[in-house]
Amino acid sequence: MSDVRFTRSIDKAHLARLKAAREEADAAYNAALSALDAALPAVPEMPHPAAPADEAQVTTLNERYAVLSAAPVVGGLKGLLLKPVLAVVAPYLARQEAFNAALVDHVNRNVAAERSVRESQAALIETLRIELERLATFHSALIVYLQQLTPYVDTKDYEFDGLAMRRLEDVGEAVDTLHHRTVGPGGAISGVGDELNKRLERLAVHERRFEARVAALDAAHTQLAQSLGVVTRATQTLKREVERLVEREPRSGHRAPEPVAATGPLDVESAGPSAASDNSFARGGIESFKYVGFEDQFRGSTTVIRERLKDYLPVFAGQQDVLDIGCGRGEFLELLRQQGIRSRGLDINHEMVEECRQRGLDALEGDALGHLRGLPDDSLGGIFAAQVVEHLQPDYLVALLQRAHDVLRPGGVLALETVNVACWFAFFQSYVRDITHVRPLHPETLAYFVRASGFPHVDVQFRSPYPEAHKLQHVPGSDAMHYALNANVDTLNSLLFTHLDYAVIARKP
Incomplete structure (x- = not known):
């Protein structure tokens, strides 16, 4: 040695x-x-x-x-x-x-x-x-x-x-x-x-x-x-x-x-309950801060959401008077303001609206359909609603889509984003977790009702793809058994792990 x-x-x-x-x-x-x-x-x-x-x-x-x-x-x-x-x-x-x-x-x-x-x-x-x-x-x-x-x-x-x-x-x-x-x-x-x-x-x-x-x-x-x-x-x-x-x-x-x-x-009791004393979890009130915290923890920080919503800016390019329904913490309102697009937010959650106002954003507290019914026809250049429609009852949603068509100007844009329930992971991980969700909306279902409300050209865009590295992986091999196994892997991936969200985008003729 x-x-x-x-x-x-x-x-x-x-x-x-x-x-x-x-x-x-x-x-x-x-x-x-x-x-x-x-x-x-x-x-x-x-x-x-x-x-x-x-x-x-x-x-x-x-x-x-x-x-x-x-x-x-x-x-x-x-x-x-x-x-x-x-x-x-x-x-x-x-x-x-x-x-x-x-x-x-x-x-x-x-x-x-x-x-x-x-x-x-x-x-x-x-x-x-x-x-x-x-x-x-x-x-x-x-x-x-x-x-x-x-x-x-x-x-x-x-x-x-x-x-x-x-x-x-x-x-x-x-x-x-x-x-x-x-x-x-x-x-x-x-x-x-x-x-x-x-x-x-x-x-x-x-x-x-x-x-x-x-x-x-x-x-x-x-x-x-x-x-x-x-x-x-x-x-x-x-x-x-x-x-x-x-x-x-x-x-x-x-x-x-x-x-x-x-x-x-x-x-004392003859006046009835106050109109502001709604006990709904997602609405305003002294408990509404809990839903804001729920959004922070499970939907993502304002920075993450702002980066994801940047993809919608080209959709509203050249528009003015854009209404963000369910504006939440105001991430998209900030992006529109940076692009010089005049906009206003609307949300039923009092704490969300207060957070927007503290950042200098124009936001109102109120009901979406009631607000649209108070607007004149052909008065908006765009309507945006991210993760909102899954919270609505069917009759309310149909009435909201029809009124959205009426208040948009010719050439105005309607963009609706929601959870892609056709993706099983998105359904069981994102949709089921939020107790305020009312009804899952399949992409074809939402596209149909938007088209039936007077929008002849409807585009369905799938967003937030599931990471490839986390999907089921192919097994190396070239024989018939490996080919059949990998084909089944692709089928499972197409059902379980596709896109987590989708958007229905339409323009009023």
Whole structure:
């Protein structure tokens, strides 16, 4: 054997540098957590309920409104002298007393109504305060939990690799020493080699365990990030509710009483539920932030969606007054604005509309068919709806397509994108996952109803192809069995793994 001495590549100084680098990364991570903790918003000061109405004279008014019936009876000569006078002024006093009675009744009713409004307002403010304090507590607990991840995620990385290499080099050095000191080097080195292999196997097991722990921590970190996103959107929703409450408060600090009918007591339930109190998951309301978070997690980030929707820009080239139905977070509206195309978004989800407006986009909250019915014929240059039609009932969809044809100008474009349910993977992975989907639409079905609504030329374009590398692969071979097997593979791929989405594009003649 050649007389080659063992040379170390990892010395103590190198290990010290690796440890210092790890500690520096730990410090940077902790600094980022501290900055995140400092950036958490404080619980806003809640507005005080309106000052109570002045009820100081209400009792006096109720006791003294009767000016005629409460007048004392006077007898004798004075009574005889007053009798003709009373005969003249009695009708006027009776009218005054009737007026006083009506006024006192009106004051009593308004005092009761104001008292009820103030109590409801105080209860609402207290509820919002409690919810905001709960969110602040959750934020603090989340930061503490993230800080607990530091010793698990950012240790054993550089230092682990260095220690492993150091251990291997220690073993190698021992083998080299035995090679030069042992009389029978062949047998000695063979035994040391077996021991070395055992140690290497143990190191490999430890490394796999470490990688599994890191993967589990990465998954936990992803789940925490998703939870933090949901909490952030909940905070934004509550903040907007508080701002609306503050805006409804008159600047003087006093609330004007609501008009109340003078024929009976105030009936709180007679007005019926508010039109804005829709409990639908995808609509507006205090729970609508959850659907926004659902879109973020499963449909993709705004950057990903924006890149995918760029393919539709040539379809609307040269058009103006484009309506984006179901505009969501406004990705396509931003693309149209960059191209100088005048556009407006429409969505039934209040949180989606607020997010668009915060980015300076023109967006309205409302129903698609109701909005189109409010527009004059031939008033739009284009209508775009991505991932919307699968949320609609059949009768509603047919009426929407017909009205879309009417409001488009000649040459105007209609583009509808939806899940390609003819692709089994898209159906079971994308369509079924969204609980707001109403009915799957086959490409031929949607194309037929668009054509039947007055669009003679309809183009179906398949988009978002399934990655080739993830499809079923051919088996190498040239005999009849391999040919039949690969033909079946192609058939399965055409059913299971084709295009995830499709678009129906039509132009009004």
